[in-house]
Every structure is written in C-alpha cells, then in structure tokens.
Amino acid sequence: MDAGLAGVLITLLVLSILWFLVWRTNQKRSCLPPGPAPRPILGNLWQKDVLPLYKTYEKLSSTYGPIFTIWRGQKPVVVLCGYEVVKDALLGHYEEFGGRPEIPFLLRLSKDYGFVSNDEKKWRELRRFTVSTLRDFGMGKSSMSQRVQQEAQHLVELLSELKGNAFEPMTMFRRAAANVICSVVFGSRYSYSDMVFLELLNVMGNYISFFISPAATVYNTFPNIIHHLPGPHKKLLASCEKLKDHIRERVEHHRLTLDPSCPRDYIDCFLLKTEKEKSSPENMYSKEDLVMSVFDIFGAGTTTTSNVLVFFLLVLTKYPHIQAKVQEEIDEVVGTSRAPSTEDRLRMPYTNAVIHELQRFHKSRTENFPRMTTQDVVFRGYTIPKGTTVIPVLSSVHTDPTQWENPKEFNPGHFLDENGKFRKRDAFLPFSAGKRMCPGEALARIEIFLLLTTLLQSFTFQLASKYEETNLFSLWLEIERRAIPAKFFAIRRPASS
Numbered sequence: 418m419d420a421g422l423a424g425v426l427i428t429l430l431v432l433s434i435l436w437f438l439v440w441r442t443n444q445k446r447s448c449l450p451p452g453p454a455p456r457p458i459l460g461n462l463w464q465k466d467v468l469p470l471y472k473t474y475e476k477l478s479s480t481y482g483p484i485f486t487i488w489r490g491q492k493p494v495v496v497l498c499g500y501e502v503v504k505d506a507l508l509g510h511y512e513e514f515g516g517r518p519e520i521p522f523l524l525r526l527s528k529d530y531g532f533v534s535n536d537e538k539k540w541r542e543l544r545r546f547t548v549s550t551l552r553d554f555g556m557g558k559s560s561m562s563q564r565v566q567q568e569a570q571h572l573v574e575l576l577s578e579l580k581g582n583a584f585e586p587m588t589m590f591r592r593a594a595a596n597v598i599c600s601v602v603f604g605s606r607y608s609y610s611d612m613v614f615l616e617l618l619n620v621m622g623n624y625i626s627f628f629i630s631p632a633a634t635v636y637n638t639f640p641n642i643i644h645h646l647p648g649p650h651k652k653l654l655a656s657c658e659k660l661k662d663h664i665r666e667r668v669e670h671h672r673l674t675l676d677p678s679c680p681r682d683y684i685d686c687f688l689l690k691t692e693k694e695k696s697s698p699e700n701m702y703s704k705e706d707l708v709m710s711v712f713d714i715f716g717a718g719t720t721t722t723s724n725v726l727v728f729f730l731l732v733l734t735k736y737p738h739i740q741a742k743v744q745e746e747i748d749e750v751v752g753t754s755r756a757p758s759t760e761d762r763l764r765m766p767y768t769n770a771v772i773h774e775l776q777r778f779h780k781s782r783t784e785n786f787p788r789m790t791t792q793d794v795v796f797r798g799y800t801i802p803k804g805t806t807v808i809p810v811l812s813s814v815h816t817d818p819t820q821w822e823n824p825k826e827f828n829p830g831h832f833l834d835e836n837g838k839f840r841k842r843d844a845f846l847p848f849s850a851g852k853r854m855c856p857g858e859a860l861a862r863i864e865i866f867l868l869l870t871t872l873l874q875s876f877t878f879q880l881a882s883k884y885e886e887t888n889l890f891s892l893w894l895e896i897e898r899r900a901i902p903a904k905f906f907a908i909r910r911p912a913s914s
Contacts (some may be wrong), residue, residue: 419423426581431787432879433576435807436483448800448802449486449493449495449705449799449801449805450481450482450484450485450486450495450799450801451482451485451486452477452487452488452496453467453477453481453485453487453780455458455465455488458490458491459490459790460487460488460489460490460491460492460638461487461488461489462489462634462635462638466644467487468487468509468631468634469631469634469782469784469786470496470808470810471780471781471782471810471812472485474496474498474504474810474812474813475813475816478496478498478499478813481874483497483498483499483501483502483813484496484497484498484502484747484796484797484799485498485803485899486719488643489634489637489638489806490638490639492638492806493806494787494803494805494806494807494808495799495801495806495808496807496808496810497807497808497809497810498810499813499814499817499819500814500817500819500820500843500844501819502797503809503810503811503813503814503846503850504562504814504843504844504850505796505797505798505849506809506851507788507808507809507846507849507850507853507854508790508851510794510796511851511852512791512806512852513790513791513792513794513796514788514789514791514794514809514851515788515791515851515852515853516537516788516789516790516791516804517533517535517540517787517788517789517853518787518788518804518806519535519728520637520730520785521637521640521644522628522633522640522650523628523635525640525644525654526654526657527709527712528705528709529591530703530705530706530709530710531543531706531707531708531709531710531712531713532544532547532706532710532713533704533708533709533713534706537572538701539699539701539706543701543702543706543710544856546687546690547683547710547714547856548856550683550686550687551601551714551856551857551860552859553686554601554682554683561597561601561860561863562589562758562759562789562863562867564597564600564601564868565597565863565864565868566756566757566758566867566871568593568594568596568597568606568868569593569756569757569867569868569871569872570871571593571596571609572590572593572872573637573869573871573872573875573876575589575609576589576630576872576875576907577875577909579907581906581907581909583904583905583906584725584904584905584906584907585902585903585904586726586730586905587622587723587724587727587896587902587903588615588618588622589609590722590723590726590727590868591618591621591622591719591720591723592607592609592614592615592618593723593868594617594718594719594720594722594723594726594864594868595607595614595617595621595715595718595723597718597864598714598718599715599721600682601682601683602683602684602711602714602715603667603682603684603884604671604681604682604684604685606751610880612621613663615901617660617904618719619716620656620657620659621660621715621716621719621720623653623656624653624656624716624720625720625721625724626655626897626898627649627650627653628785628786629782629897630898632648632649632650633785635782635784636650636670637785642796654779657712657827657909660712661708661709661712661910664711664712664715665704665708665777667711668684668688668704668707668708668711668908671684671685671688672688673846675688675689677689683711683714684707684711687702687707687710688707690702691703691704691707691712694766714857717855717857718857718860718861720816721864722864723862724897725775725776725779725861725865726865726868727896727903728775728897729772729775729865729869729891730852730872730878730905731880731889731893731896731903732775732778732827732889733775733873734878734905735878735880736827736865737877737879737890739771739827739829740873741877741878742767743767743768743771743870744873744877744910746765746767746768746876747765747768747870747873747874748847748874750764750765751870751874753874753912756867756871756874757866757867757870757871757874758867759866761870762866765834765870766833766837766838766839767829767833767837768870769832769839769866770830770831770832770833770839770864771812771829772865772866772869773829773831773832773842773845774827774828774829774831774832775827776843776845776847776865777815777821777831778815778827778888779847780812780890780893781811781812781847784808784810784874787807787808788806788807788808788853789804789805789806789807790802790803790804790805790807791803809849810847811847813845814844814846815844815845815846815847816858817844819840820842820843820844821844848861861872872907874910875909875910876907876908876909876910877907877908877910878905878906878907878908879905879906879908880905881904881905881906882905
C-alpha cells in the first residue's frame with residue numbers, strides 16, 4: 418500500500434469517526450432541551466459564549482428558555498434557570514433530581530470513600546451520621562456560638578496588632594473558620610502561627626480554587642487523558658494526599674487515646690461507630706471513610722465560609738454607607754461592652770437583611786458539583802433520561818426579576834418590609850435545596866453572623882486604593898481564584914459611639 422492510499426484511508430477513517438460522533442450527538446440532542454450546538458469531541462468547551470455558566474446563563478436562558486442543554490465533551494448537561502424551574506426540580510422532584518454524577522477529579526482524590534461517595538446508600542448513611550454528630554457537638558447550638566465568638570475575638574486581636582496597616586483577609590479568615598471546624602472534628606484548635614496548620618489551609622485553598630476552575634471542568638470531561646498529562650492537577654493531588662496523611666495521624670492518635678465513655682469530637686464518634694459496625698458486611702465506616710469525611714468537612718467548612726466573608730467585606734467597602742448603618746445597629750443593640758451573640762440577630766433586622774442580601778448578591782459557582790437524574794423524568798415538557806447531569810444555577814434564582822424588585826442592585830431592602838422588619842424570601846437559596854442541600858447550613862449561618870458583626874463592631878473596613886476603580890465582580894473573581902491578593906485596611910473604631 419503506497420503512502421497516498423494510506424493517507425486517503427486514514428482521512429476517511431477520521432471523517433467517519435467525526436461523522437459518527439456528530440450523528441450520535443444529534444440523536445441525543447433531539448430528545449433533550451434545546452441549547453447551543455456542540456462541536457465534535459469537545460462539545461461546548463472553550464466556547465466563551467457558553468462556558469463558564471455564571472457568565473453566560475442569562476444570555477443562554479433568554480435564547481433557549483429556562484431549561485437548556487450544554488455539552489461537556491460528548492456528555493449532555495441540562496441547565497436549570499430561574500426560581501420556579503429550580504424550585505420545581507430540587508423540591509418538587511427532589512428524588513428524581515437528587516443524584517450526584519461521578520466527578521472524576523473528586524473520585525481520583527477520594528477513591529469513593531467518605532460522605533461524597535457515589536454509592537447512594539453509603540452517602541445517605543454517612544451524611545446522616547455526620548449531620549447528627551455535628552449537631553451533638555453544637556452545630557446550631559449555643560456551645561457552637563461560643564466557639565465562633567472565641568475565634569472572632571482572636572481575629573479582632575490579630576487585626577488590632579496591625580495598627581491600621583493593610584492586610585490580606587483570605588488566609589486570616591480561613592484560620593478562624595478552620596479552627597471552628599477543628600474544634601468539632603479534632604477536639605482542639607491550632608495556633609494561627611502553626612506552620613503545619615498554615616500549610617493545611619494552603620493546600621485546601623488550592624484544592625477549592627482548582628475545583629471551581631475551568632481546568633477542573635476540562636479534567637472532569639477528559640479524565641483519562643488529562644490525568645496522564647502534566648498540569649496543576651498532579652501537584653494538587655500530591656498535596657491533598659499529604660493533608661490526608663495528616664488526618665490519618667490525627668485519627669491514629671484519637672484511636673490510641675479513645676475513651677468510649679466520653680467521646681471528644683467527630684473522630685471519636687466515628688471510631689466508636691466503626692467498632693460497632695465492624696461485623697457489618699457493607700463496611701461503611703472504614704478508616705478511609707473517616708479520613709475522607711474529615712477532609713470534606715474541613716474543606717467545606719473552611720474555604721467556603723472564609724471566601725464568603727471576604728466577598729462580604731469587599732461589597733461593604735464599596736457601599737460604606739451600608740457598612741456604617743450596620744455598625745449603628747450593632748452599637749444600638751450590642752454596644753461595646755460585650756461581643757455579639759446569635760440571640761442578637763432577632764433584634765438586628767437591618768444587619769440580618771444586609772447579610773441575606775450579601776448572600777443573594779454573591780455569584781456562586783456550583784457547576785463543577787452538579788446534580789444527576791436518578792430515573793427518567795418528564796420535567797416541564799422535556800423527557801430527561803436517567804443519569805443525565807443537571808446544573809441548577811442558583812445565581813439565576815437570586816437574580817430572577819419575577820422574584821426580586823431590583824435583582825442587579827445591592828439592596829438590603831429586598832429583605833425588609835415597609836416597617837423595617839426582616840422578611841424572609843422564598844427565592845433565597847444560598848445553601849441550595851432538596852436532598853443535596855448543604856449539610857453545614859446551620860453552622861455557616863452562625864459563623865457568618867458572629868464573625869461579621871464582631872469585626873464590624875471593632876473596625877471599619879476600607880479597600881486598598883489601587884483596587885477602588887475595579888469592577889466589583891471582576892475583582893472578586895480574581896481574588897477568589899487567588900490571582901491577586903485582596904488588600905484591606907481595618908480602621909479601629911472608637912471604644913464608645
């Protein structure tokens with residue numbers, strides 16, 4: 418066979434494969450909600466008018482409707498936008514939309530251990546155990562409030578030592594949020610200067626930053642190819658293994674010092690459950706399940722809360738009159754002789770409204786942690802097959818013009834009635850909804866309120882001047898992905914107002 422004929426045959430083979438892929442994709446597209454046309458092999462990856470969704474969902478939903486389909490490689494993803502559609506899926510059809518698809522990067526890291534397991538039965542059991550145990554150790558109770566108050570005071574002391582000099586809050590807030598989790602999981606807190614602690618926080622921050630990045634989307638679309646190529650995922654997976662090794666050391670220390678009559682923390686409770694369930698053939702409480710569960714609690718409870726707090730301060734520096742009004746209410750209700758408590762929240766409607774509005778205004782990026790249909794489901798005129806990846810865009814709920822008076826504006830009045838009292842809003846879903854909603858919601862609410870009010874009781878925050886003219890969300894995205902450090906000034910307020 419001469420080279421010319423071989424070249425023709427190879428070209429025909431490649432064209433045939435591409436034609437088959439296009440044909441198969443078109444067959445699938447005909448049964449799914451409409452959406453932008455995918456390219457062969459890549460789908461909608463690297464199409465800036467499609468991904469990332471937090472930038473494009475408004476335009477796409479205006480073109481294709483509140484339910485549309487995008488493609489990650491050869492796999493379809495159904496996207497849900499707007500309050501009515503998202504509520505109908507997550508609450509009205511919570512079982513049908515309650516699955517979780519396999520996330521290759523997470524699976525590579527977890528090896529399917531822990532309460533993020535793809536095993537539905539294990540996930541249910543470990544989630545139930547985790548929520549119950551965290552509640553026993555104070556989540557949503559006064560004892561947890563005291564732990565958060567202690568960490569808030571540590572932050573105040575640290576900021577006071579700066580004497581008004583600029584600081585970078587991401588790492589600082591991460592220490593406080595992590596120590597709240599550590600007190601429940603490990604039974605103790607770390608010193609803010611502990612180098613091991615700081616390295617753990619750095620690893621976790623890098624992990625979350627990668628997980629929500631476009632690079633993670635590419636990895637999860639083509640895992641068998643990308644995993645074997647050089648890139649940030651290699652170093653990150655190695656770093657995460659070191660963090661898991663540290664957790665294993667803490668678990669072993671707990672095992673050696675365990676007093677079954679007096680469990681100290683989450684690890685002790687898990688070890689007791691492991692012993693109780695050791696004869697069970699399902700083995701849902703293995704050592705590696707404990708290690709990965711601790712890893713997930715540590716990550717979710719540390720990075721998410723600290724990132725949200727940094728965003729909150731960023732917004733309040735852009736709206737100094739709102740920051741000042743919150744401080745006025747803190748002065749009136751709490752004063753300066755004591756720290757804020759969770760009981761104060763009921764007497765602080767404006768502060769409560771501002772916190773809710775900050776959460777509504779925050780653009781969440783949840784597309785790398787999607788849902789999945791657990792069965793074929795007919796939903797609003799479309800038949801969505803079992804096993805289809807689904808992304809409910811929570812930001813679309815929080816900017817739905819049918820639910821919010823001025824969805825694009827930061828306005829605490831969204832959560833205040835005509836008498837200035839706090840009012841709840843049905844279209845407020847910062848922790849998602851349904852069977853996969855955030856299990857740490859109660860703790861997150863306590864932390865956000867106490868940390869923010871304690872900081873504003875003592876300081877007025879200003880943004881470093883070189884960032885003042887930058888678009889708010891553009892600046893936040895750069896900070897969140899750690900491309901630039903956020904720089905703030907904490908100006909000490911007078912002891913009495």
